[in-house]
Amino acid sequence: MLKYKFDWAVVLSGTYYDWLVSGVKVTIQLSVVSIALAFLLGLTIAVMRMSKLRPVRWFAHGYLEFFRNTPLLVQIFFWYFGSYKILPTAVNDWLVSTNFEFASAVIALTIYTSAFIAEDIRSGVLSIPKEQMEASRSSGFSYIRSMQFIILPQAVRITIPPLINQFLNVVKNSSLAMTIGVAELTYQARQVESYTFKGFEAFTAATVVYLAMSIIITIAVTWYSKTILSPLKAR
Amino acid sequence: MGLDFHVIWDNLTYFFIGRYPHGPLGGVALTFYLAVVSCILSFFGGLILGLLAISRNRLIRYPSEAVIQFVRGMPLIMVIFWMYFLYPNLMGRPMPESQTVILALTFFTSAYMSQIVKAGIEGIPKGQTEAAISTGLTHRHTMLHIILPQALRNMIPSFVNQFVSLIKDTSLAFIVGVSELTMVATQINNRSLIYPTEIFLFIAFVYFIFCYAFTSLSRYLEKRLAWAKAI
Numbered sequence: 001m002l003k004y005k006f007d008w009a010v011v012l013s014g015t016y017y018d019w020l021v022s023g024v025k026v027t028i029q030l031s032v033v034s035i036a037l038a039f040l041l042g043l044t045i046a047v048m049r050m051s052k053l054r055p056v057r058w059f060a061h062g063y064l065e066f067f068r069n070t071p072l073l074v075q076i077f078f079w080y081f082g083s084y085k086i087l088p089t090a091v092n093d094w095l096v097s098t099n100f101e102f103a104s105a106v107i108a109l110t111i112y113t114s115a116f117i118a119e120d121i122r123s124g125v126l127s128i129p130k131e132q133m134e135a136s137r138s139s140g141f142s143y144i145r146s147m148q149f150i151i152l153p154q155a156v157r158i159t160i161p162p163l164i165n166q167f168l169n170v171v172k173n174s175s176l177a178m179t180i181g182v183a184e185l186t187y188q189a190r191q192v193e194s195y196t197f198k199g200f201e202a203f204t205a206a207t208v209v210y211l212a213m214s215i216i217i218t219i220a221v222t223w224y225s226k227t228i229l230s231p232l233k234a235r
Numbered sequence: 236m237g238l239d240f241h242v243i244w245d246n247l248t249y250f251f252i253g254r255y256p257h258g259p260l261g262g263v264a265l266t267f268y269l270a271v272v273s274c275i276l277s278f279f280g281g282l283i284l285g286l287l288a289i290s291r292n293r294l295i296r297y298p299s300e301a302v303i304q305f306v307r308g309m310p311l312i313m314v315i316f317w318m319y320f321l322y323p324n325l326m327g328r329p330m331p332e333s334q335t336v337i338l339a340l341t342f343f344t345s346a347y348m349s350q351i352v353k354a355g356i357e358g359i360p361k362g363q364t365e366a367a368i369s370t371g372l373t374h375r376h377t378m379l380h381i382i383l384p385q386a387l388r389n390m391i392p393s394f395v396n397q398f399v400s401l402i403k404d405t406s407l408a409f410i411v412g413v414s415e416l417t418m419v420a421t422q423i424n425n426r427s428l429i430y431p432t433e434i435f436l437f438i439a440f441v442y443f444i445f446c447y448a449f450t451s452l453s454r455y456l457e458k459r460l461a462w463a464k465a466i
Binding site for chain 1: 312406442
């Protein structure tokens with residue numbers, strides 16, 4: 001049935017192995033940078049979303065809805081091809097002077113993910129009893145400080161499992177960066193395929209790496225929920 | 236630098252229906268076609284996979300759980316490449332690109348749908364099953380006539396959300412050259428060269444309108460269901 005000769009040596013050693021390994025490195029770099037930035041941005045948006053000021057809240061709401069309901073691929077294309085008309089020239093020059101493909105991918109991934117993270121954080125915050133906020137406000141903390149010292153530290157603890165899952169999503173979503181030529185794992189697998197015609201081996205290697213990352217992350221979430229989160233809830 | 240949206244006006248029909256009726260359907264219409272067909276197929280795929288994953292037989296449950304985890308751990312782009320590459324090798328003949336994408340989207344989304352089905356069925360109180368069994372229904376009939384009708388109704392909002400994800404995911408059909416909205420946009424961009432900002436803003440907005448409409452529908456349904464349950 002299958003007239004295909006397997007040759008695993010292609011992806012397990014030599015040049016093509018090096019390509020794949022460099023792809024894994026880029027995937028991890030891209031994901032780690034994006035998730036870190038997306039966390040900070042998402043936190044900001046989440047706090048804005050719960051603000052007392054209506055325009056601030058509306059802005060955050062619009063941001064969330066817009067970026068969550070637009071395909072990531074379109075966002076990547078927008079930042080890569082179209083951002084030069086709306087960004088200030090100085091910012092644009094700086095981006096071009098760095099690795100522009102990588103930078104566009106980071107911007108798109110960060111903004112896309114931050115919208116999801118903001119919602120995760122918001123539902124974490126909403127799960128903290130209202131009395132916590134009232135108590136800290138009546139002890140004299142300002143709104144921002146109550147958030148900073150009382151609410152967010154508790155909320156973040158609850159939000160960690162969904163955040164880790166978001167990291168998994170970022171790892172998977174980072175594969176879209178191949179469309180603008182970022183040499184991450186999927187891109188390299190594709191390269192190996194077109195150079196050697198050993199698509200089966202190349203895609204298997206990439207799939208195994210993605211699966212390994214997802215299994216590790218799933219185990220981390222399960223472990224965290226079981227050993228850290230459930231004892232806290234029981235108290 | 237001002238934005239000039241003339242390029243959108245000039246290509247408006249191309250954005251929405253591609254070269255139809257003088258050529259194949261494309262643009263927004265094709266995006267919808269891909270999303271609707273894969274949604275219907277993956278509903279059944281998800282239903283079957285979800286039911287297998289809660290089977291009492293371990294020999295059925297573990298493999299289906301493994302398949303679900305496997306697909307959920309993979310980026311969609313990899314699934315598309317696998318289909319694109321594997322199908323001609325296995326079957327000995329190539330498949331049209333749009334079918335490849337529908338197959339990949341169905342396979343991918345079924346795994347996510349199965350999680351919805353699982354959660355929906357587990358969300359129905361145990362008493363329902365016990366009551367049905369003690370009335371003399373078999374396990375299969377209990378599932379078919381008692382549990383699923385209730386569970387499916389509760390799942391509707393999640394299914395609508397999954398449809399929104401599907402609309403967004405169809406943009407990846409671009410990778411294998413299917414002329415849906417994103418592909419059409421890159422074509423127009425390649426032809427006109429100097430309006431990338433306008434073009435990608437426009438299609439982002441088109442996607443947003445459709446996805447937001449369905450997200451709102453899902454929220455509305457969720458509220459109605461909660462209300463229906465309360466009385």
